[in-house]
Amino acid sequence: MHICARLCVLLLSLAGPTSAALNCRPEGPVLPKPKLSGSPILESAGENLTKTLDDAVKGVIKAGWPVENVSFSLAVVSTDQESPGVPIWEYHHRAERNDRGVKNITRDSQYLIGSVSKVISDYILLKSGVDIDRPVTDFLPKLNSSRSKVRWKDITLRMLGSQLSGAPTNNGFSEYYYLKELFVQSGFPPIKDSDYPPCGVIGLNKGCSANEILEGMISQYPVTAPMERPAYSNIAFVVFTMALQEATGKNYTELVADIVSKPLDLRSTLPSPGDDDKAVIPPGESSWGADYGYNAPGGGLVSSVSDLCKFTHALLTLSLDLTPTQIRKWLKPEDWTGAYSAVGMPWEFFRPLTLTPSHPHPVTVAGKGGGAQLYSSQLNVVDEYGMGLVMLSAGNPGASIALSNALLATFVPAADEASRDQAEKQYARTFKSERTNTQNKSIEATFKLDNDSLVISEIRDGGNDVFGGIKKIWGLTMGQYTATFGSTMRLFPTDLYQMTQMEGRNVTAEVWRLWPEFGEPLESDMPGSNLGFENCLQWALGDWIHYGKEPLDRVVFYKDASQHVVGFEMPFLRSGILKPM
Known part of the structure; x- marks a missing residue:
């Protein structure tokens, strides 16, 4: 399970402050999930980590583990990769002292995955x-x-x-x-x-x-x-x-094959023992070849990078053989395990606070670590960016912590930068309605990307300051129940979208919600006067103010087949679709 790895990341998470603006954001992505495949930012990050790993295994820099005894495979999964089993970045290293198993490690090489097996077992459940x-x-x-x-x-x-x-x-x-x-x-x-x-x-x-x-x-x-x-x-x-087994009449081997391996084309995922000719086998006495018997569901599966990529890709794209709602529920925690960590089914959640140092905010990582004798594994799912990270190692278990942390510290900040870069180009713009014979004025909405998220810069209907009016209405209605609202109104995407038509072409309507930001707390000499300010209550304010059946916090962006934003709508203004300028 690698408790040490969890603690290392948690200690890292306490290293610095986060953005107050995003501490109380809605759970989920700050910006739309980026395209990672082909992203120059991700490619540069991958090249840098590849060089670092090359230097580590060559002894140019200190690796932190005996490189001659440790083989490993690393991979990055993205929702937009061309093939589910082919990651957008991967790295493999075979230890020089390996004298058994494969001579050349690839994404199809087999490892024992320890307690990552629990993810497969819970999916079967x-x-x-x-x-x-x-x-x-x-x-x-x-x-x-x-x-x-x-x-x-x-x-x-x-x-x-x-x-x-x-x-x-x-x-x-x-x-x-x-x-x-x-x-x-x-x-x-x-x-x-x-x-x-x-x-x-x-x-x-x-x-x-x-x-x-x-x-x-x-x-x-x-x-x-x-x-x-x-x-x-x-x-x-x-x-x-x-x-x-009592309920279905099938043993674990049959359940793995029928529910997981065959439907998802996972060719190397099965209860141990695996295939020596395809295996990464470390020097020394290891668990490779062991028959786990009845203990296999808790930690006795064999798998490969390719198989775990396929599974993670299906999870991230909501294409596992569960409904999207069931998958979302599966990726939610069940109980706390610490101040910044929780447990799910069987996910080990943690929320590093400074994993994206340029734009710090809590990032939820749904992970599962595993270990067997001389084998370590880590599967991390970062749904905010539509990304998965896979680490499999054979040899000294100390390497797994450094390798898993390197994946997180390299690719999560890169994915965050990619999301901001793409949002800057597509969403941080001015949208304007067309003048008509019956309407001799136009509506304009302008958005910008600040250091935290997308925010409203201005909404005007001719000479009317609509944005100012929205803030005033929020203050007069919800302001009587809450802390004072600040001047900033943020926007966050939801997972609500549908296909529709715009000027005869197919487009995707993306629903976003406005998110008012609280102002500074009232000054008081009373004990605990600022305590309530840390209690995130904005989540309870959604959908409270309607204007003729239309929520004041619901807006819609329209994207074409190339994922370019081609329109914006505020249904509460009855403005129709505004076009980007």
Whole structure:
């Protein structure tokens, strides 16, 4: 899971201030998701990172890990890449001490992906057709035992897939039998081999059968009460997969093939063991070739960069075999794990505050880390920019932190700059209505891109200051319930759009919402006088003011087939579509 990697990023996130203007923006993209494929900004960032990585593996600069022992593959996924399995940037390195596996690493080479397997397992859970809000005891009645220390009847399949079940972390795997002498030397009383679990203990006994897993879940302690707080569990994924097998009649290998690998054409994604001839195998004793058995759903899949790119591309483009609404829900957190982090199903969310240093704002990263012996993996989804980042490594696990952080620190700022560059050209413009015989005046709307987002510069209807009127109306209506509004009115895109016609050609209507910015808090000597100002309440102000059934905060941009903005409309003004000047 790489807790250290999470902490490194979180510590980085505390390094500096963010924009107050964007701390309380609506969740989601600040600007429309950019075209990353072919972007000169992204290409330059990729070239720079390629040179840095070349220098690191050649010893020109300090890598921070033993480069002779670590092989790795990195990739950047974009919604607009030409082929789902071909990333817009990739880098591969084979360690010189590798003496097994592939001689030339490509995007099709196989790695163990550890707990990134949980993403695949949760997708299977969502796609299974089973009601995941039913108690697990409906499927595995043996768990509903009076002997059980865990209240399994209160635990649903969704809780198991979201790290909120309170289930034990492992079954046998948490025993470090090979350190038993160190335990005794450290003052622990000696124990007999029979005091250990009867299965699943590395170095002592065999893997567990299905019945032994259920017996272990009855005898072990819960970590927390269900839904109390997140508690990381590998065995939770084993348990819900056993429930799915009872419900569907298919084992995990069959579920992976039928629900994931075949429909998405993932040719290298399967439960371990993989194919030695296609594998990246590090020197030394590793988990490659291990049969994870019933433990595969929690961390025993093999995959490749190409396969993870295909999966991530389908996720970002909302083309997985789930509805767009289901996918959006899947990419939402379930509970907090820290001040800047949360957990989902099974996503590990974090919100670095200075990942885009030129235009700082909280950026939500939905990630999942994984690890096996001498294997590390990290899949990060940055939906704000329609981008995914893949890191797979074989060798010293310390490399994974540096590599994953390098991907984030390189490509997220570049994607942010690309989004601003493209928005500057397409949206930060003046739009004007045409004069007609019946209307001898024109409406103009001007937008600019400040250091944070798109803002309204001016809206005029002939000699009337419409923008000033909008702000006055906001103050007279919503101002009685809120803090004082400032002078800035921002615009943010929504995920609402539809195909329509404009002058006989097909265009896409993009719905945006205006977002008033609060002014400075009132001066007061009372304790906590500014505390409420940090509580983001603007999200509750949308759609509150209508004028003849049209919301005052709803506007529409129109884009042609080439994604050029060709019109702007303010339905509340009944102005029709304004053309860019």
